Amino acid sequence: MSLRTGTAHKVVARNPIVEMDGDEMTRVIWAMVKQQLIEPFVELKLEPYDLFLPNRDRTDDAVTLQAAEAIKRHGVGVKCATITPDANRVKEYDLKKAWPSPNGTIRAILDGTVFRKPIIVRNVPPMVRSWQKPIVIGRHAYGDVYRDVEMKIPGPGRVEMTYTPAAGGTPQTVVVHDFKGPGVVKGEHNTEKSIRSFARACIRYALGEKLDLWFAAKDTISKTYHAAFKEIFREEVDTRRADFEKAGLTYQYLLIDDAVARVMRHPGGFLWACRNYDGDIFSDMLASGFGSLGLMTSVLVSPDGHFEYEAAHGTVQRHYYQHQKGEPTSTNSTATIFAWTGALAKRGELDDTPELVAFARALEESVIETIESGIVTKDLAAIAQPPIAKHVSTEGFINAIGERLTHKVGAGLALL
Ligand code: NAP
Numbered sequence: 001m002s003l004r005t006g007t008a009h010k011v012v013a014r015n016p017i018v019e020m021d022g023d024e025m026t027r028v029i030w031a032m033v034k035q036q037l038i039e040p041f042v043e044l045k046l047e048p049y050d051l052f053l054p055n056r057d058r059t060d061d062a063v064t065l066q067a068a069e070a071i072k073r074h075g076v077g078v079k080c081a082t083i084t085p086d087a088n089r090v091k092e093y094d095l096k097k098a099w100p101s102p103n104g105t106i107r108a109i110l111d112g113t114v115f116r117k118p119i120i121v122r123n124v125p126p127m128v129r130s131w132q133k134p135i136v137i138g139r140h141a142y143g144d145v146y147r148d149v150e151m152k153i154p155g156p157g158r159v160e161m162t163y164t165p166a167a168g169g170t171p172q173t174v175v176v177h178d179f180k181g182p183g184v185v186k187g188e189h190n191t192e193k194s195i196r197s198f199a200r201a202c203i204r205y206a207l208g209e210k211l212d213l214w215f216a217a218k219d220t221i222s223k224t225y226h227a228a229f230k231e232i233f234r235e236e237v238d239t240r241r242a243d244f245e246k247a248g249l250t251y252q253y254l255l256i257d258d259a260v261a262r263v264m265r266h267p268g269g270f271l272w273a274c275r276n277y278d279g280d281i282f283s284d285m286l287a288s289g290f291g292s293l294g295l296m297t298s299v300l301v302s303p304d305g306h307f308e309y310e311a312a313h314g315t316v317q318r319h320y321y322q323h324q325k326g327e328p329t330s331t332n333s334t335a336t337i338f339a340w341t342g343a344l345a346k347r348g349e350l351d352d353t354p355e356l357v358a359f360a361r362a363l364e365e366s367v368i369e370t371i372e373s374g375i376v377t378k379d380l381a382a383i384a385q386p387p388i389a390k391h392v393s394t395e396g397f398i399n400a401i402g403e404r405l406t407h408k409v410g411a412g413l414a415l416l
């Protein structure tokens with residue numbers, strides 16, 4: 001394959017993108033995508049942070065914090081999947097300790113909301129017949145059952161919940177339950193600040209991507225807790241009401257069970273803002289309903305307008321072990337490529353560089369056209385319609401995209 005590095009005019013990115021390399025099979029893919037699909041066409045200003053597990057260990061995880069701070073400075077980052085070490089990984093990589101999830105660390109520093117969006121290709125139809133356009137999930141990533149306290153109740157007795165004002169004053173107490181026998185109890189919380197910034201991130205994303213916005217909870221039952229979410233969301237939408245109207249977009253609040261029923265017969269093309277637990281559950285439902293993890297992208301949007309793009313899947317460990325043994329692999333690089341195109345397009349948009357946005361779209365089209373022409377990795381070959389008997393290798397897929405992209409850029413179709 002020959003990429004016309006010398007002849008094609010390179011698009012220049014004006015400002016830096018924070019690049020976070022990662023682990024295992026996605027690290028292998030990362031290098032190929034960068035070398036073959038990005039660098040021959042774009043003059044990048046990358047600020048690299050290597051989140052490769054041994055490097056996180058060597059720097060006592062300082063590199064992850066530095067990467068997050070860099071995203072705050074430059075506004076746009078692109079991240080490769082990384083290992084979140086458990087006991088096995090501590091042994092495998094001889095680590096000082098089981099470092100925390102880089103995604104968790106970065107999310108805590110940027111205070112962001114994660115949006116997951118499926119990539120739709122014609123020959124991989126969603127399992128749900130009505131879905132024609134992506135359904136994007138925005139998941140609130142703080143509190144509720146993920147930060148609860150729980151207690152086993154051994155026998156009869158009263159459980160109460162008390163608020164003691166820090167500023168002094170009379171404490172408030174409610175009775176949770178008068179137990180007549182053994183049982184269980186839990187206390188959940190959330191903060192107005194976190195709910196508000198979640199609502200703002202969803203509104204920003206919906207307006208940016210031109211999507212209608214849904215938010216759902218169960219305020220008919222949870223008249224204070226869920227009602228607070230509904231109320232705060234409504235207040236935040238009200239401050240942007242004019243922008244919604246100008247863009248011809250709508251916001252609607254639904255009861256969560258009604259939302260679920262409607263999602264199953266909706267053509268898609270909207271953002272579904274989910275409370276933490278709902279987002280956990282429904283993002284997995286949508287990922288499997290839309291096809292393959294290799295087609296699911298993810299972006300962290302902070303309330304201050306910082307963006308971090310990545311694939312929703314992990315490091316594809318099983319494929320990496322095959323790769324290490326010298327066996328052929330067929331790993332889908334689509335979501336990783338779309339992480340790059342997301343970051344490039346956002347950089348172009350923020351810097352007012354339409355050529356960069358056009359290049360990102362040309363690369364996305366090249367990927368989609370490659371898949372729709374029947375050149376696919378193993379995960380898609382199995383679920384494509386009509387079925388595809390022969391899949392290509394990890395390298396073969398990227399090469400095919402590269403050829404298509406070179407042709408597109410060479411012909412000046414997208415960039416002029
Ligand atoms: P995974 O890497 O998402 O892979 C799970 C399985 O899904 C794979 O074995 C493969 O199935 C399929 N798959 C995922 N991505 C694919 C792709 N691009 N192309 C083809 N098939 C794909 O999850 P995991 O194996 O549970 O986790 C591995 C490591 O990733 C863990 O150390 C975890 O900590 C980390 N992780 C990181 C992130 C992140 O950085 N955002 C997210 C999740 C997990 P088959 O084996 O059947 O082919």
Ligand code: MG
Pocket residue numbers: 279280281284
């Ligand atoms: Mg889940």
